[in-house]
Amino acid sequence: MVTIHEGRPGLSRRELLKRGSIGALLVIAGNAVISPENAWGLETAALKPETMATLIQMARDIYPHDQLADKFYAVAVKSHDEQAGKDAKHKELIEAGIADLDKRAGTGGYRGLGWEEERVAVLKAIETTPFFQAVRGGLVVGLYNQKEIWPVFGYEGESYSKGGYVSRGFDDIEWL
Amino acid sequence: MAAPFDLKNDDVVVIIGSGAGGGTLGNELAQKGIDVVILEAGGRYEYDDFINDEWDSFAQLAWKDMRTTSGDWRVAKDFPNLPAWIVKAVGGTTTHWAGASLRLQEHEFKTLTTYGKIEGANLLDWPITLADLEPYYAKAEDKMGVTRTNDIPGLPGNNNFKVLKAGADKFGYKECHTGRMAINSQPRDDRNSCQQTGFCFQGCKWGAKWSTLYTEIPKGEATGHLEVRPNSMVIKINHDATGKVTGVVYADKDGKLQEQKARIVAVAGNSIESPRLLLNSESSKYPHGLANSSGQVGRNYMRHTTGSVYAIFDKPVHMYRGTTMAGIVRDEARNDPSRGFVGGYELETLALGLPFMAAFLNPGGWGRSFTTALDHYDHMAGLWIVGEDMPRAENRVTLHASEKDPHGMPVANVHFDDHPNDTAMRDHAYRQGAAIYDAVGATRVFPTPPYPSTHNLGTNRMSENPEHGVVNKHGQTHDIKNLFVSDGSQFTTGGAENPTLTIVTLAIRQADYIAKQMAAKTI
Numbered sequence: 001m002v003t004i005h006e007g008r009p010g011l012s013r014r015e016l017l018k019r020g021s022i023g024a025l026l027v028i029a030g031n032a033v034i035s036p037e038n039a040w041g042l043e044t045a046a047l048k049p050e051t052m053a054t055l056i057q058m059a060r061d062i063y064p065h066d067q068l069a070d071k072f073y074a075v076a077v078k079s080h081d082e083q084a085g086k087d088a089k090h091k092e093l094i095e096a097g098i099a100d101l102d103k104r105a106g107t108g109g110y111r112g113l114g115w116e117e118e119r120v121a122v123l124k125a126i127e128t129t130p131f132f133q134a135v136r137g138g139l140v141v142g143l144y145n146q147k148e149i150w151p152v153f154g155y156e157g158e159s160y161s162k163g164g165y166v167s168r169g170f171d172d173i174e175w176l
Numbered sequence: 177m178a179a180p181f182d183l184k185n186d187d188v189v190v191i192i193g194s195g196a197g198g199g200t201l202g203n204e205l206a207q208k209g210i211d212v213v214i215l216e217a218g219g220r221y222e223y224d225d226f227i228n229d230e231w232d233s234f235a236q237l238a239w240k241d242m243r244t245t246s247g248d249w250r251v252a253k254d255f256p257n258l259p260a261w262i263v264k265a266v267g268g269t270t271t272h273w274a275g276a277s278l279r280l281q282e283h284e285f286k287t288l289t290t291y292g293k294i295e296g297a298n299l300l301d302w303p304i305t306l307a308d309l310e311p312y313y314a315k316a317e318d319k320m321g322v323t324r325t326n327d328i329p330g331l332p333g334n335n336n337f338k339v340l341k342a343g344a345d346k347f348g349y350k351e352c353h354t355g356r357m358a359i360n361s362q363p364r365d366d367r368n369s370c371q372q373t374g375f376c377f378q379g380c381k382w383g384a385k386w387s388t389l390y391t392e393i394p395k396g397e398a399t400g401h402l403e404v405r406p407n408s409m410v411i412k413i414n415h416d417a418t419g420k421v422t423g424v425v426y427a428d429k430d431g432k433l434q435e436q437k438a439r440i441v442a443v444a445g446n447s448i449e450s451p452r453l454l455l456n457s458e459s460s461k462y463p464h465g466l467a468n469s470s471g472q473v474g475r476n477y478m479r480h481t482t483g484s485v486y487a488i489f490d491k492p493v494h495m496y497r498g499t500t501m502a503g504i505v506r507d508e509a510r511n512d513p514s515r516g517f518v519g520g521y522e523l524e525t526l527a528l529g530l531p532f533m534a535a536f537l538n539p540g541g542w543g544r545s546f547t548t549a550l551d552h553y554d555h556m557a558g559l560w561i562v563g564e565d566m567p568r569a570e571n572r573v574t575l576h577a578s579e580k581d582p583h584g585m586p587v588a589n590v591h592f593d594d595h596p597n598d599t600a601m602r603d604h605a606y607r608q609g610a611a612i613y614d615a616v617g618a619t620r621v622f623p624t625p626p627y628p629s630t631h632n633l634g635t636n637r638m639s640e641n642p643e644h645g646v647v648n649k650h651g652q653t654h655d656i657k658n659l660f661v662s663d664g665s666q667f668t669t670g671g672a673e674n675p676t677l678t679i680v681t682l683a684i685r686q687a688d689y690i691a692k693q694m695a696a697k698t699i
């Protein structure tokens with residue numbers, strides 16, 4: 001099972017530096033991917049934590065929304081860890097896919113590429129592969145069906161309990 | 177009270193499916209004192225049970241049993257196992273539907289005569305005319321409480337409509353209004369008025385939108401002549417040595433096979449399941465499936481020429497607030513071949529929530545071009561194109577050669593290739609839709625590909641000549657007197673209008689015919 005821990009992961013800044021940071025934000029500690037700035041961590045069970053960290057970056061590069069924190073991308077891809085735990089084939093699909101991404105990216109690996117354009121170029125080259133399609137397909141629901149992100153996009157969700165919009169602005173447009 | 181009928185009771189009319197066609201037919205017959213059993217594959221969820229959440233509601237109501245696809249339509253690539261977005265539940269797709277209720281136009285009953293022979297299209301005139309249906313259309317509009325008929329006022333326009341209306345006016349369109357909707361603009365028929373909740377596609381929790389679930393079905397049940405049996409998936413229709421149908425075999429809620437005897441069987445499972453069931457009921461007497469001497473069962477599958485246009489503005493819209501289909505432009509619905517295609521189309525507002533927008537705006541799309549569209553979700557307005565598509569013999573529902581469902585019934589394959597007329601119409605509609613939004617300052621527009629089919633039509637079509645179709649002008653199969661088709665699969669051609677009002681109209685008319693034939697003992 002993957003758990004997303006809220007709150008301080010409990011590593012000192014020194015310790016974090018010692019372990020080395022991945023990308024700008026995410027840190028690998030034991031079997032977890034940790035975001036020290038934002039106080040969450042994600043423990044992996046089946047996939048390597050490095051793989052998970054790359055998946056998170058890949059998820060952002062597929063559906064980049066600069067106003068969304070990494071945490072939402074982490075939640076969106078964590079099902080791959082769960083599935084990998086149950087299905088060796090899925091584990092292989094993801095691990096091999098990420099290894100391939102790193103190889104294509106060159107020495108620093110996928111996360112070592114500084115510009116989104118560089119990473120997107122790598123993704124473009126593999127966009128028809130089952131690996132890419134599995135990750136992208138999973139994100140459509142995994143990312144956009146998180147209720148916590150809806151307000152960021154101005155979507156208000158459930159409305160019945162509030163009496164619908166009949167007196168809450170269904171026709172409040174003013175600029176026409 | 178709902179009347180439970182015995183499995184061996186061979187006096188009952190068995191209806192397969194409880195949606196627009198089946199639910200209406202069931203109530204109409206019950207009102208006449210005829211005993212009816214409706215077998216419905218899905219469960220029964222009352223309107224309190226509906227969920228204001230797109231994916232959760234989809235999981236609750238949608239038909240998710242395996243289907244396959246083939247052909248050049250984009251749905252086959254994007255949603256290979258979801259050719260249609262329809263419902264498996266009591267009430268059928270009238271739980272999901274938006275409520276747009278338009279009559280077909282006169283010429284749409286006579287397409288072969290009006291458009292002439294078109295290469296690659298299997299056009300045919302209906303065996304009935306608009307005049308034949310008018311009295312029944314009037315009954316259907318009254319039953320469903322359609323706005324702008326029977327002195328029922330139109331619905332108020334929401335934000336999405338206001339953008340459409342302003343654009344259509346500037347662009348020069350003349351007929352744009354909040355539509356003819358089977359949604360209460362004021363309390364009627366013991367149902368609420370619309371509270372502009374914005375989840376029409378997820379089942380109306382107020383009951384403001386007409387659905388057989390909370391209109392026809394309880395009314396029929398109250399007569400004591402109607403039983404609705406949910407979680408009952410019919411897999412075969414039986415017949416005797418003379419060829420008359422005698423009952424149906426269905427898998428009950430525990431998966432056990434049961435046989436319900438019947439005097440008459442009416443198939444109303446929507447245009448994919450209805451032909452699937454007829455084909456699967458093959459026998460030594462009917463080796464190509466029931467009612468299929470013409471070879472037309474499953475053919476001429478139509479889904480309307482559709483697509484959407486979404487547009488982003490520099491100021492907020494909040495299109496998702498209020499009725500999902502909140503208004504219409506009818507100026508392009510006429511037949512005017514000078515536009516480069518025959519037939520016409522309607523433009524109707526449509527809004528999806530963020531989760532469905534992500535899934536349907538550009539299926540398979542990714543990267544900033546895609547995500548910057550969603551970033552402006554609350555600045556978006558949108559419309560849906562619904563136009564007449566060409567019936568084609570090869571666009572068809574067939575039984576899959578190897579894939580089977582858990583009851584051992586072959587799954588349906590849905591094959592569809594766009595006709596050049598469909599493509600020309602869609603492209604025209606994309607341009608007109610974009611022009612409407614450009615007229616009010618859209619900063620970016622999206623010609624969005626068709627969703628999985630919501631309007632499924634034509635696979636058991638009506639014809640004068642038994643060689644050209646499956647049923648006669650009453651929906652009675654040409655081959656078997658006591659076998660009827662009661663859903664949208666009867667449509668000879670699709671017209672430009674959303675089909676449900678016509679499905680309900682045909683069901684009311686069919687009930688009169690069945691009652692008369694039963695009284696005359698001809699069936």
Ligand SMILES: Cc1cc2nc3c(=O)[nH]c(=O)nc-3n(C[C@H](O)[C@H](O)[C@H](O)COP(=O)(O)OP(=O)(O)OC[C@H]3O[C@@H](n4cnc5c(N)ncnc54)[C@H](O)[C@@H]3O)c2cc1C
Pocket residue numbers: 192193194195196197198215216217218261262263264265266267268269270272273274275276277377408409410411444445446447449450453501629630631632662663664665673674675676677679
């Ligand atoms: C999102 C959406 C919006 C729509 N909006 C509109 C609109 O605004 N206007 C309009 O006119 N139309 C609209 N439609 C279309 C409309 O809902 C359908 O045209 C209409 O409901 C079809 O009626 P039907 O009787 O053919 O089938 P359905 O209403 O689909 O009913 C068929 C029923 O049969 C059951 N069934 C199938 N096979 C079996 C079997 N073997 N045994 C037992 N039961 C079976 C199914 O479970 C289902 O409940 C919309 C559809 C969708 C999905």
Ligand code: SF4
Pocket residue numbers: 164359369370371372373374375376377379380381382383384385498499500
């Ligand atoms: S908008 Fe109106 S019709 Fe649609 S679900 Fe809400 S109350 Fe029902």
